[in-house]
Amino acid sequence: MARDITERKKSEEELRKSQEQYALAAEGANDGLWDWNIANNEIYYSPRWKSMLGYEVHELTKGFEDWENLIHPDDHERAITALNDYLSGKAESYDVEIRLRHKDGMWRWIRDRGKALRDANGVAIRMAGSHSDVTERKVAEESIRRRNEYLAASSEIGKIVTSTLDLNTIFARTVNLINERFSFYHASIFIVEETGFNALLRESTGAAGAEMKRNKHSLPVNEKSIVGKVTLDGKAVVVNDVRVDSSHKYNPLLPDTLAEAAIPLRIGNRVIGAIDVQSKSAGAFSDDEISVLQTVADQVAVAIDNARSFELSQQAVMEMREIDRLKSQFLANMSHELRTPLNSIIGFSRVIIKGIDGPVTELQQQDLTAIYNSGQHLLGLINDILDLSKIEAGKMELAFDEVNIVDITASVLSTMSGLIKDKPIQMKRVIEPNLPTVRADAIRIRQVMINLLSNAAKFTDEGDILVEVGLQPQGSTRHELRVSVTDTGPGISKQDQTKLFQPLSQVDDSPTRKTGGTGLGLSICQHIINMHGGRIWIDSEVGRGSTFHFTLPLYRKEKDDDTAGGQKTILTIDDDPQVIGLYERYLQPQGYQVIPLSDPSLAVERAKQIKPFAITLDIMMPGIDGWQVLDKLKGDPDTRHIPVIVCSIIEELEKGFNLGATDYLVKPILEDDLVNALDRLNSDGSIREVLVIDDDPDDLRLIGKLLTNDGRYKATLAEGGRMGWDIISSGNPPHAIILDLFMEEMDGFRILENMQANPKLRDIPVIVVSGMDLSAEQKNQLNESGQRLLTKGSFSETELLTSIQRSLEKAQTKNV
Numbered sequence: 001m002a003r004d005i006t007e008r009k010k011s012e013e014e015l016r017k018s019q020e021q022y023a024l025a026a027e028g029a030n031d032g033l034w035d036w037n038i039a040n041n042e043i044y045y046s047p048r049w050k051s052m053l054g055y056e057v058h059e060l061t062k063g064f065e066d067w068e069n070l071i072h073p074d075d076h077e078r079a080i081t082a083l084n085d086y087l088s089g090k091a092e093s094y095d096v097e098i099r100l101r102h103k104d105g106m107w108r109w110i111r112d113r114g115k116a117l118r119d120a121n122g123v124a125i126r127m128a129g130s131h132s133d134v135t136e137r138k139v140a141e142e143s144i145r146r147r148n149e150y151l152a153a154s155s156e157i158g159k160i161v162t163s164t165l166d167l168n169t170i171f172a173r174t175v176n177l178i179n180e181r182f183s184f185y186h187a188s189i190f191i192v193e194e195t196g197f198n199a200l201l202r203e204s205t206g207a208a209g210a211e212m213k214r215n216k217h218s219l220p221v222n223e224k225s226i227v228g229k230v231t232l233d234g235k236a237v238v239v240n241d242v243r244v245d246s247s248h249k250y251n252p253l254l255p256d257t258l259a260e261a262a263i264p265l266r267i268g269n270r271v272i273g274a275i276d277v278q279s280k281s282a283g284a285f286s287d288d289e290i291s292v293l294q295t296v297a298d299q300v301a302v303a304i305d306n307a308r309s310f311e312l313s314q315q316a317v318m319e320m321r322e323i324d325r326l327k328s329q330f331l332a333n334m335s336h337e338l339r340t341p342l343n344s345i346i347g348f349s350r351v352i353i354k355g356i357d358g359p360v361t362e363l364q365q366q367d368l369t370a371i372y373n374s375g376q377h378l379l380g381l382i383n384d385i386l387d388l389s390k391i392e393a394g395k396m397e398l399a400f401d402e403v404n405i406v407d408i409t410a411s412v413l414s415t416m417s418g419l420i421k422d423k424p425i426q427m428k429r430v431i432e433p434n435l436p437t438v439r440a441d442a443i444r445i446r447q448v449m450i451n452l453l454s455n456a457a458k459f460t461d462e463g464d465i466l467v468e469v470g471l472q473p474q475g476s477t478r479h480e481l482r483v484s485v486t487d488t489g490p491g492i493s494k495q496d497q498t499k500l501f502q503p504l505s506q507v508d509d510s511p512t513r514k515t516g517g518t519g520l521g522l523s524i525c526q527h528i529i530n531m532h533g534g535r536i537w538i539d540s541e542v543g544r545g546s547t548f549h550f551t552l553p554l555y556r557k558e559k560d561d562d563t564a565g566g567q568k569t570i571l572t573i574d575d576d577p578q579v580i581g582l583y584e585r586y587l588q589p590q591g592y593q594v595i596p597l598s599d600p601s602l603a604v605e606r607a608k609q610i611k612p613f614a615i616t617l618d619i620m621m622p623g624i625d626g627w628q629v630l631d632k633l634k635g636d637p638d639t640r641h642i643p644v645i646v647c648s649i650i651e652e653l654e655k656g657f658n659l660g661a662t663d664y665l666v667k668p669i670l671e672d673d674l675v676n677a678l679d680r681l682n683s684d685g686s687i688r689e690v691l692v693i694d695d696d697p698d699d700l701r702l703i704g705k706l707l708t709n710d711g712r713y714k715a716t717l718a719e720g721g722r723m724g725w726d727i728i729s730s731g732n733p734p735h736a737i738i739l740d741l742f743m744e745e746m747d748g749f750r751i752l753e754n755m756q757a758n759p760k761l762r763d764i765p766v767i768v769v770s771g772m773d774l775s776a777e778q779k780n781q782l783n784e785s786g787q788r789l790l791t792k793g794s795f796s797e798t799e800l801l802t803s804i805q806r807s808l809e810k811a812q813t814k815n816v
Helices: 002-028 047-051 064-070 073-088 135-161 167-182 206-214 226-233 287-353 362-392 405-420 442-459 521-531 577-590 600-610 626-635 653-658 671-681 697-710 721-728 748-756 776-785 797-815
Strands: 032-037 042-045 094-101 107-118 124-133 186-192 198-204 218-220 237-239 259-267 270-279 401-403 425-431 438-440 463-471 480-487 536-540 546-553 569-573 593-597 614-617 644-648 663-666 688-694 713-719 736-740 766-770 788-791
Touching: 032 047, 042 064, 073 094, 073 107, 107 135, 135 167, 135 287, 167 186, 167 198, 167 270, 167 287, 186 206, 186 226, 198 206, 198 226, 198 270, 218 226, 226 237, 226 259, 226 270, 259 287, 270 287, 287 362, 362 521, 401 442, 405 425, 405 442, 405 463, 405 480, 438 442, 438 546, 442 463, 442 480, 442 521, 442 546, 521 536, 521 546, 569 577, 569 600, 577 593, 593 600, 600 614, 600 626, 614 626, 626 644, 688 697, 688 721, 697 713, 713 721, 721 736, 721 748, 736 748, 748 766
Parallel strands: 425 463, 569 593, 569 614, 614 644, 644 663, 688 713, 688 736, 736 766, 766 788
Antiparallel strands: 032 042, 032 124, 094 107, 107 124, 186 198, 186 270, 198 218, 237 259, 259 270, 401 438, 463 480, 480 546, 536 546
16 A cells, blocks of 8 residues: 555656646746646646636636636537547547637637546546647638638639529529528628619518518618618728628618628629628628628629620610511512512513504614613612612522523523624533532522623623533532633723622722623622522633632432431421521431421430431520530430531530530531531541640631631540540540640650550551740651651641641551
């Protein structure tokens, strides 16, 4: 027994000395000490321990009970558990951070550490430790955590509110998301009315918000309220304690508000409104929170401005539609009112000239002929004006059919022969044998040919007028037939050629010009040919005559061996029935069956049912956009193989191809574009896939356009080396690669090295492009790879396409 007491006394003495040494060190470190005699539950708190919490030396005399009563309710269980686990031996140490209540009522973060003295049985009999005030660190950590949360919430809110163009949706999403993500008591959004006198409540949260909206709540734009001041000055106003600030206007619907902040909605220097947030806690708004809320407000302001612009554009569209309707009605009326009397003038003068009503004298014959010719001239002028008006209003319609251009040419030449009967001019024709038919409106093509021949006859005094009809020269990527009209007239200078196809423009516009005309004919011809998907142009030199050319697409007949399984079926996904109707007009004459789908959410299900040859997909659709549809189609094993042609008003070729689109057409879509895209899908393999890798989006887009315009190649665009390598190594490599050398993260040299190391990839032809001069070492490295270099900014479209073709031919030679 004496021995045990002696050992205990010795241990206590060692602990006392250790505590004295620790106390000196702790006082130097500004820590507070405590010493707990577990047996009698007495605790010693050092003066610094007490002053840390605002207490005097003579206060806090209840021992363990004092400490336990000071613990924050949310931290109490954690603190007691940590202490008990250490005393029972479950935990090796006692080190916990908890909040203790300061004498002034505020909470201080304390790091509580301690070590126990145990008897021979391991039972703790005494424990001592220290308190360190870590409030500043915890506040800083909490501030960073909250700021990160707020930034994430800000980003989320920004994405959500900018994903719609409906103003009411933007208002509702803004206040609800701010309330939810920032845990505020109340949120409202005010918009300054057009007069600028009042800020009107447009959306507000909760039952209080619903009541204020019913009452059409508004605040004057002045300094008498927080919202009024913000909308007046365009600067955020924060009141962290409304009990001491008169600018807060008490609202009986929001009785628990203790803090309020209003953030301006600004577009440049213009204030369009404010976001008002209220909290139940005083001091709720820190500088960081206000900064993040201002970021949210800026995003919301842009979304509101975009939505307003969209509304205005929609109103403008409706007004323009009404104007178009009135214009169409006017054109119809004028067509009737002008052509009806002219028809009588021309018809009856012709009857009299022919002597049907009896003989006429020579003088009467001359007068009537003048009346007849003037009537014909006036009718032609009226027809031109009405045609141009229809074209500009988008009301000209073509009746497409399978047309034999040889028959039209013969008919026109027979009709026009009378124009040159009084001139020493020969009308010649050169028509290739066995020409295929074209898809055209026969009446409108006849109109174009008559106009070109009339011009040739008008400006040619002697010589020849030659009409040539044949297929486009070999080497052209377009399946077209070309018609050319050549005269031996005076010719047209390069400068004057730019005027030819402009409405109401003439080469000689002087009042003393030799020949008449309105200058509308060639402009109308250009529109007609463009509507057919063809082209029209002129080759001419002064003194050497002129040649006008135009092309028409060939008629594509439906194949007799149409295969089963929906090979010729096209699933058209678009929410606009007019667009679907347009696609039907384009594709049905070419042998395709168009199946419309206006609900994009059913795309995968419908594609599985009908198993189409291809799918046309609009991007801008309500509810679910085209990108989501494309992702689902390519993510389903039953539909991922179906080619998808994106048809959109937004030009995001890269995104479409990266998501798996086979082709990408930008609205307005011409028939030729759509049909050619489908033809490419059904080709014999001559179309090659080219991967373009570049970290400059402008260069990427340029090369992509060059390839796309050529038509023989499908470009896949990869922005940056890492993305490019992922595509190359995906197991489905491209036929050829266009590679930029200097890119961040993963440069072109690295990609070439990786390809050389892989037997399956080393034979893929690579065309290297670069905007920088290479060092000798880099040139050697490039030569070892066997790649050719094209310098950015200096290579032409022809050079690029030639390089691709040579590379592919080289690859084919290797594989033979």
